Amino acid sequence: MKKIVETERLILRELDSAADAEFIFALLNTPKFLQYIGDRGVRSVDEAAVFIDGRFAKSYRDHGFGLYAVIRKDDNVPAGICGFVKRDHLEFPDIGFAFLPEFEGKGYGFQSADAIMKYGRETLGFATVLAITSLDNDASARLLEKLGFAFTGLIDSSENEKLRLFTNVPQKIS
Numbered sequence: 001m002k003k004i005v006e007t008e009r010l011i012l013r014e015l016d017s018a019a020d021a022e023f024i025f026a027l028l029n030t031p032k033f034l035q036y037i038g039d040r041g042v043r044s045v046d047e048a049a050v051f052i053d054g055r056f057a058k059s060y061r062d063h064g065f066g067l068y069a070v071i072r073k074d075d076n077v078p079a080g081i082c083g084f085v086k087r088d089h090l091e092f093p094d095i096g097f098a099f100l101p102e103f104e105g106k107g108y109g110f111q112s113a114d115a116i117m118k119y120g121r122e123t124l125g126f127a128t129v130l131a132i133t134s135l136d137n138d139a140s141a142r143l144l145e146k147l148g149f150a151f152t153g154l155i156d157s158s159e160n161e162k163l164r165l166f167t168n169v170p171q172k173i174s
Helices: 017-028 031-037 045-063 108-122 138-146
Strands: 003-006 010-013 067-072 078-085 094-099 129-134 150-156 162-168
Touching: 003 108, 010 078, 010 108, 017 045, 017 078, 031 094, 031 129, 067 094, 067 108, 078 108, 094 108, 094 138, 108 138, 129 138, 138 150, 138 162
Parallel strands: 094 129
Antiparallel strands: 003 010, 010 067, 067 078, 078 094, 129 162, 150 162
């Protein structure tokens, strides 16, 4: 499993269908994931392993980036996912993150997203990064604003749901 970035408390690494299936099954079926991100139809650990290979590992192969496991260094426990998604209907990659309920409110979202943004700029060469949230996901919107994203408008998702669009463009230093 390839390590992508490391922070003081976290390691972000590629997801692995064998090692991470139970974790992904749990994450994809949390109430907040279902409410704010959507039902991915993953109903078993075996289906989670297939989902990892078909979604996350495919993105690593096809785009050179994706969503990564956020692992706590002190106990090697996966807390959530964070990384980039390339969607057909968006011009630029967008940042995404989700955490198990017991790991929310501990700063892992900001720490992992801040590190992955730096990785996106410095390693992947991203000049512009987008983010999308459901209309009622205020916690994610606050985190995006803390990361320097600005609300840029409403868009329709591929499922015809209205979403908030945020954009992060590096500031020019004069």
